[in-house]
Amino acid sequence: MQRRDFLRTLLATTGGLAIAPSVLAACGSSSSSSGALVIGTPQNPVTLPSTGEAIADGLANEGGTMEILNWADYTNPEVIADFEKAFGVTIKQSIYDNEDAAIAKLRNGTLKPDLIIGMTDTALARLVAGDLIQPLNQTYIPNRNNLLAGLQNPYYDLGSQYTMAQFIYGNGIGFRSDRVDAAQVAAEGYDSIWNSTYKGKLAVIDSYRDTISLALLQAGVTDVNTSDADVLAAAQENLIRLREATSPKVDIVSYTEIPAGNRDIAYMWGGDALAMPFYLAEGTSADALGFWYPQDTITANDFFCIPKASATPVAAHQFINYLLDVEVAIKNQTYVGYQPALTEVTVEAMLSSGGIVESVADAVVTQERYEAGARLVSLEPEVDALWNDVWTTFTAG
Amino acid sequence: MNSRNRLWVALTAPGVTWLVFFFVLPFYAVACVAFGSIDPIFRDAVPQWNPLNWDFAQASSVIDSILSGPLRGVVVRTVVYVLIAMACSFALGFPVAYYLARHAGKRRLLLLTLIVLPFWVNYLMRMLAWVNLLSPSGFAQRALSFFGVNYNWLDGSPVTVILGLVYGYVPFLILPLYATLERIDWRLVDAARDLGATSRQAFRLVTVPLASAGLVAAGILIALPMFGDYYTNDLLSRSPNTEMLGNQIDFYINNSSEPQNGAVLVMFLSGMLLIGLSWYLRNTARIGRERVR
Numbered sequence: 001m002q003r004r005d006f007l008r009t010l011l012a013t014t015g016g017l018a019i020a021p022s023v024l025a026a027c028g029s030s031s032s033s034s035g036a037l038v039i040g041t042p043q044n045p046v047t048l049p050s051t052g053e054a055i056a057d058g059l060a061n062e063g064g065t066m067e068i069l070n071w072a073d074y075t076n077p078e079v080i081a082d083f084e085k086a087f088g089v090t091i092k093q094s095i096y097d098n099e100d101a102a103i104a105k106l107r108n109g110t111l112k113p114d115l116i117i118g119m120t121d122t123a124l125a126r127l128v129a130g131d132l133i134q135p136l137n138q139t140y141i142p143n144r145n146n147l148l149a150g151l152q153n154p155y156y157d158l159g160s161q162y163t164m165a166q167f168i169y170g171n172g173i174g175f176r177s178d179r180v181d182a183a184q185v186a187a188e189g190y191d192s193i194w195n196s197t198y199k200g201k202l203a204v205i206d207s208y209r210d211t212i213s214l215a216l217l218q219a220g221v222t223d224v225n226t227s228d229a230d231v232l233a234a235a236q237e238n239l240i241r242l243r244e245a246t247s248p249k250v251d252i253v254s255y256t257e258i259p260a261g262n263r264d265i266a267y268m269w270g271g272d273a274l275a276m277p278f279y280l281a282e283g284t285s286a287d288a289l290g291f292w293y294p295q296d297t298i299t300a301n302d303f304f305c306i307p308k309a310s311a312t313p314v315a316a317h318q319f320i321n322y323l324l325d326v327e328v329a330i331k332n333q334t335y336v337g338y339q340p341a342l343t344e345v346t347v348e349a350m351l352s353s354g355g356i357v358e359s360v361a362d363a364v365v366t367q368e369r370y371e372a373g374a375r376l377v378s379l380e381p382e383v384d385a386l387w388n389d390v391w392t393t394f395t396a397g
Numbered sequence: 398m399n400s401r402n403r404l405w406v407a408l409t410a411p412g413v414t415w416l417v418f419f420f421v422l423p424f425y426a427v428a429c430v431a432f433g434s435i436d437p438i439f440r441d442a443v444p445q446w447n448p449l450n451w452d453f454a455q456a457s458s459v460i461d462s463i464l465s466g467p468l469r470g471v472v473v474r475t476v477v478y479v480l481i482a483m484a485c486s487f488a489l490g491f492p493v494a495y496y497l498a499r500h501a502g503k504r505r506l507l508l509l510t511l512i513v514l515p516f517w518v519n520y521l522m523r524m525l526a527w528v529n530l531l532s533p534s535g536f537a538q539r540a541l542s543f544f545g546v547n548y549n550w551l552d553g554s555p556v557t558v559i560l561g562l563v564y565g566y567v568p569f570l571i572l573p574l575y576a577t578l579e580r581i582d583w584r585l586v587d588a589a590r591d592l593g594a595t596s597r598q599a600f601r602l603v604t605v606p607l608a609s610a611g612l613v614a615a616g617i618l619i620a621l622p623m624f625g626d627y628y629t630n631d632l633l634s635r636s637p638n639t640e641m642l643g644n645q646i647d648f649y650i651n652n653s654s655e656p657q658n659g660a661v662l663v664m665f666l667s668g669m670l671l672i673g674l675s676w677y678l679r680n681t682a683r684i685g686r687e688r689v690r
Contacts, residue, residue, distance in 0.1 A: 036438075037438060098651055098652060100440060100441070100651075100652070100654075101651060103439065104439070104441050107439065126438060126439055126440075129438050129439075130438070130439065200549050200552035200553070201549075201552070206635075208652070208653070243637050243638075247552065247553050247636060247638055248636070248637070249552070249553060249634075249635045249636055250635055250636065250637060251635040260532065260534065261533060261534055262532050262533055262534070262551065281534070381435060381437055381440060381654060384440070384654040385654065385655060388649075388653045388654060388655050391648070391653075392462075392467055392468070392645065392648070393466075393467040394637060395637045395640050395644070395645075395648065396467040396468060396470055396471045396637065396640055396645065397470060397471070397474070397636075397637040397638045397639065397640045
């Protein structure tokens with residue numbers, strides 16, 4: 001087991017080793033919030049409310065230590081070291097494995113990072129409502145022009161007031177092409193995940209939004225944020241069919257399990273699929289891997305944002321800008337696997353850098369694919385409760 | 398109260414304080430979360446500290462789910478897994494503890510150390526080691542396939558989860574059992590044999606009753622963590638087919654917008670164990686009294 005594998009598995013499996021402390025942590029927020037969430041969708045883009053001033057132009061960075069809140073193995077250590085050397089800043093990382101838990105810790109002061117990496121638009125509305133992040137001063141981030149056009153002015157944050165996109169990905173089906181017929185997967189599409197041939201050798205994502213959406217998409221429903229109880233009930237039945245047909249694993253480690261040969265096929269995040277070749281057993285060709293990119297699927301991106309209480313906002317802006325440099329982003333990709341959301345980071349560029357291999361290159365999200373994909377957006381609490389109920393019924397077995 | 402009694406009362410104070418701060422208050426906090434509400438913006442729990450304002454609607458829907466909804470299967474599965482794992486643990490652990498206490502002689506300490514030694518390694522590491530061993534390309538799987546056993550241990554198999562529970566908790570059964578058996582006056586067993594009891598009768602009518610306190614303690618020691626365990630399942634299965642109560646609590650608290658459901662399940666689990674243990678201890682005490690008569 002490699003170090004990255006170990007760390008991710010560790011986080012995935014111990015996210016709540018201390019359940020009781022989590023319950024007690026919940027007690028930290030003794031008052032209810034007021035106001036409403038401002039949630040953007042591709043159909044209804046939003047300008048987020050202003051919650052303060054961005055830092056002034058032309059400031060020197062603060063030096064000292066900058067604390068980053070990040071997912072495990074989500075930034076190349078060499079890139080961090082290069083930045084530290086170039087900008088005279090020491091970077092310390094805290095790891096999170098769950099947006100909700102991270103937001104709770106930001107609110108109660110348990111976490112006090114200077115920069116947050118990897119949050120998504122499902123968290124953004126709450127970060128803004130909680131007055132937890134500060135507006136960006138874009139003069140520090142000229143490399144924002146390298147971003148894909150749609151992400152320079154994203155629907156969830158028009159004008160990129162608070163966020164700057166980082167990685168981009170789309171969901172699809174990863175598989176072992178030496179065990180599964182790639183043509184058959186392409187022909188069957190999502191039905192492959194319901195194919196009992198793969199019983200015991202198949203997995204879906206341990207994320208209720210992604211996997212319930214899979215059930216919706218397989219049934220031809222493209223509204224992956226539906227609040228329709230009947231549609232969700234049908235998705236629940238669909239997931240029960242899936243469970244009975246294939247006994248799926250429900251986790252987020254298919255990117256190691258498929259290359260290790262422990263499973264044949266999985267519904268997975270495209271970014272994880274790009275990382276699969278890193279985990280192939282010695283002597284196994286990367287041609288043994290494959291990925292099917294669905295026409296109707298979910299595409300998403302994550303972003304950088306700077307907490308309101310950041311002690312090093314200038315250095316945080318500089319680090320964002322640094323990571324959006326094309327060469328740096330490609331170097332970062334060779335370690336993380338996920339695809340930078342930059343125009344110039346093309347399939348060819350990543351193939352030549354060795355960051356991806358030909359057999360899974362179909363997991364790369366182009367500008368067109370990104371725009372064509374459905375987005376998972378924040379749900380209203382009562383709708384979210386319906387989604388939770390579907391998930392419980394599925395996972396309860 | 399004389400001064401001797403006052404001394405003993407004073408000596409209990411740290412323990413009582415500990416229990417109040419680290420059991421009673423946290424349990425009350427869990428109840429406040431269970432019967433509280435959810436922040437509409439942040440989806441985290443808003444505990445209701447005043448019991449007069451507790452809202453039981455959400456708890457009621459969770460209980461409905463336990464009685465007749467999707468959670469019923471989870472509860473039944475958890476109880477079945479734990480009971481089987483306990484039975485396996487007793488079947489494995491009792492002979493070991495018995496041998497150590499009665500027949501190990503000078504090698505007792507060495508054997509005890511060897512049994513406990515692997516368990517000095519972190520639980521997570523040991524389970525991850527099993528994942529590697531049991532994977533289709535793992536050493537254990539390859540060795541078993543040499544003997545014609547081809548079984549996918551990690552495809553969501555209840556057998557693997559139960560074996561994981563047994564492996565994880567059996568030393569916690571062996572140690573208290575050994576401590577009890579080691580203190581038994583074995584001359585009583587010899588006397589039973591002298592009076593005509595068969596070895597089986599002597600075991601059933603003398604050894605087991607004398608070891609009953611240790612059996613109960615060991616059973617409780619492993620049952621409590623097994624019922625709340627979720628990471629053994631997460632590591633060795635991660636399948637809906639083996640979902641246990643701990644996994645549902647983990648989901649509700651760490652990954653859902655309904656953390657109060659997790660708190661309700663925590664309370665349900667505690668209540669179920671409390672009732673079960675009370676019944677068991679009462680029954681054990683009654684049987685003990687009847688035996689004395």
